[in-house]
Amino acid sequence: MSFKKMFQFLRELDKNNHKEWMDEHRQEYHEVRDFYIQWLNELDIKLAAIDPGYSPTTGKQAINRINNNLLFHPNKPVYKDHFGAGLDKEKGKGDFYIHIGINESFVTGGLYRPKKEMLDSIRAAIDYNGEEFKKILNKRSFKESFGGLMEEEKLKTAPKGFSKDHKHIDLLRNKTFAVMHSLTQKEILEDDFQQKLIHIYKEMLPFRNYLNKAVSV
Template sequence: MMKDLYIFLEKLRVNNNKTWMDEHRAEYNQVRDAYILWLDDLDARLAEIDPSYDHTEGKRAIHRINNNLMFHPDRPTYKEHIGATMDRVKEKSDFYIHIGPEESFVAGGYYHPPSSILSKIREAIDYDGDVLQSILDEKRFKANFVLEQDLLKTSPKGFTQDHPHIKLLRYKSFAVMHTVTRQEVCHPDFQDKVVELYKVMMPFRDYLNRAVLY
């Protein structure tokens, strides 16, 4: 199934226009529907391991393939990857799967969140930033995830440079990523790998969700 998804995306990359897509809509629907079923299986497995997980059926998890040309007219008509967000709830931190010929990865957290969310995370760090730092320093976490290096040049408003967690406070994104190869995605145990990555990421997302939602 994943192999067929890659093949379709490769063809789309060199034929990124509405005419071609209209002619190959049936093929797109076939690979999309197969991926949605895969996501449905993943949804059930994630719900079993995480009491705070919110069921996200594949149809709701998968992102639209059309680019938003109203706000980004320079982009191609269609995305050349397939994105899906599991545990999908407004303002909740992401658990995201990205599959594309050029790049595939599993990611989570908040990527360039609005100031309202960023402020809540910084308040949490001010209170118990040592907890977040211990999560980031945990051996399995460090072995699997890279934290988005997007920092302010100076301390954020309301915090001094000598704050014990000033580096964490300077982050503008709290998002981590694990790159996967095409071979890994097409392997029969890829869903097992995604489930394990979810488990390793859970403490990180739990910390962020508590900061933002509770």
């Protein structure tokens, strides 16, 4: 089994996105899923070895369901066009999410549209020591890997309790604090793909540590 088989399965599923087809190909689905779980188990061990603060997350704990939640999104297809998994999972903190699909693949981390209490904590951390955060964001290798914060909805003015002239107002107006690194199918199929993800994890780690510290204080 391989990522090549995973892509083949996802392409066929995309063309036959209904329960009847999935039932007929259930064994193939489980073979692909089991391969990915085992691959995630291996990555989990390697990440734990390089990060003392890592929260061990087995492949079964990491992998997301392939079914879309039709209760909240009734217009979506029955099945997703990707396999998603979140490693380094710990309640109240952002994980290291891997998204492998036929239409897009990427790695992301941080906090996507956090709830008000967490958002307030992040803004308080930036107010107290935004220079450290900017140093992380402006590091050359970080910018080469992620560009910058994900472009999401921002406040049009300063958050409540902050001056519009605050020296870190460009960061304080954000509602999402996450970064993303896009992956090509070619990269995923290469033998050193796991090592590439480890490199991305290391590059993202100071960013995630800053946010996790902010929301855990």
